[in-house]
Amino acid sequence: AHIGHGRTYISFDTIKRYLEYSGYAVFYIQNITDIDDKIINRSKESGIPAHDIARKFEKRYIEDMAKLNVTGVNLFARATDHLDEIIDQIQRLIDKGFAYESDDGVYFEIEKFEEFGKLSNRKVDEMESHRELAETTKKSEQDFALWKKRENVDEPTFPSPWGNGRPGWHIEDTAITEYYFGEQYDVHGGGLDLIFPHHEAEITQMEAVSGKSPMVKYWLHTGFLNVNGEKMSKSLHNFITIRELLKDWDADTFRFFVLSTHYRSPIDFSKDSLHQSEKSLEKIKKFYSAIDVEDSDVESDFEALKAAKKEFFGSMDDDFNTPKAIASLFVLINECKNVDLSDDDKAAIKSFLDDVSQILGIDFTLEETSAGSDDLFDLITDVRSELRAAKQYELSDKIRDELINLGYEISD
Numbered sequence: 223a224h225i226g227h228g229r230t231y232i233s234f235d236t237i238k239r240y241l242e243y244s245g246y247a248v249f250y251i252q253n254i255t256d257i258d259d260k261i262i263n264r265s266k267e268s269g270i271p272a273h274d275i276a277r278k279f280e281k282r283y284i285e286d287m288a289k290l291n292v293t294g295v296n297l298f299a300r301a302t303d304h305l306d307e308i309i310d311q312i313q314r315l316i317d318k319g320f321a322y323e324s325d326d327g328v329y330f331e332i333e334k335f336e337e338f339g340k341l342s343n344r345k346v347d348e349m350e351s352h353r354e355l356a357e358t359t360k361k362s363e364q365d366f367a368l369w370k371k372r373e374n375v376d377e378p379t380f381p382s383p384w385g386n387g388r389p390g391w392h393i394e395d396t397a398i399t400e401y402y403f404g405e406q407y408d409v410h411g412g413g414l415d416l417i418f419p420h421h422e423a424e425i426t427q428m429e430a431v432s433g434k435s436p437m438v439k440y441w442l443h444t445g446f447l448n449v450n451g452e453k454m455s456k457s458l459h460n461f462i463t464i465r466e467l468l469k470d471w472d473a474d475t476f477r478f479f480v481l482s483t484h485y486r487s488p489i490d491f492s493k494d495s496l497h498q499s500e501k502s503l504e505k506i507k508k509f510y511s512a513i514d515v516e517d518s519d520v521e522s523d524f525e526a527l528k529a530a531k532k533e534f535f536g537s538m539d540d541d542f543n544t545p546k547a548i549a550s551l552f553v554l555i556n557e558c559k560n561v562d563l564s565d566d567d568k569a570a571i572k573s574f575l576d577d578v579s580q581i582l583g584i585d586f587t588l589e590e591t592s593a594g595s596d597d598l599f600d601l602i603t604d605v606r607s608e609l610r611a612a613k614q615y616e617l618s619d620k621i622r623d624e625l626i627n628l629g630y631e632i633s634d
Contacts, residue, residue, distance in 0.1 A: 223282070223287065223463065223464045225467055226413070226454060227464070228286075228467070230412070231290070234411055235295075235583060236544065253394055257388055290477065292583075304401060305389070312369055315431050320334045320335065324359040325359040328367070328384050329361070330366055330427060331361060341417060341418075342418040342421075368427075369384055373385055392419075392424055405434050406434055407438060407439075408440060409441075410442070412443060416443070425437050442486075443486060444485050445485070445487045447489050449490075450490070454491075474503060479491075482499060482545050506575075510572070513568045515565050516572070518570075520566045524571070526553075527571055538581070602621065606622065
């Protein structure tokens, strides 16, 4: 998995956490496409069975997500575990006149569904460049594959009423979601790049076979992740996997970085942005760790806390606006600087931050500072005192500002 996957699934994990915190029962499924052209080609090149390759990458993906504290998925549903449901849905589309069999597969006849494109407001003919259009025996160039016939080929195939083969890309998701959720359900998500044609095709299939609309009440799409202002790609040598990321940065910092941008907006990954996220998160952790009482359900009349709660939860209720919600925490921290808080106020603040930690999936506990780090801090502050004595205020102030950004409290 790469950091673009991380951005998407951290966002959805946080959304699930907040929905559950708000009292909703959530069952979260992720589809695992465990047979496709990429897997088959890799199998041919390596001589390793496609099944083994698929299981290897599935295992690595789940491990990567766990390292990012993405824990909300209830079921990873493999396409090959749901072939009966896929075949059944294809047959019903044929029976209803929306799909047809050709020499090399079964296709959805796109002109039979007049509302294709209603999610993205794009036209059918824009599908011409899509990967499904290499087929040659379709009625129309825009028809997409539901089942790909593969007879006498050196690749995995599965039996069906239309001959051996394997499912098309789009039909996997609708067959799986219909099996677990029924014909209509609440939320479907993915990256922005999946809206067209993949999610359009899903709507087309499901609403055609069920006769019901809408298939989904709420569509959630994450914005693109760029690296230093450029699209992430292997050809640009800026492709970063989760495992590479975690060699240099901890998972909490990356989660904080991701959640500091609204999930629908584009996000730019850079060392500077990660450093800034690290500093900002350190400030929250320092504040949390300085609260020297246990959390409790005590009531507090501290107005800054009331305002922070209202802003945080109001922001999360507004399309899961995590950057605005996080900003409320820094307002609270600043309001607490010159206030003599009662133990009840401290306990209530800590309880609120514990809830926030649970929702964001970020641990606010500050790691124990080593003796060496304490000595280094003392040395830096001594140097700063000498700079002030020498009237080198500009450099002294710069050191002070950087220490404050790291979460230390410095006063002159």
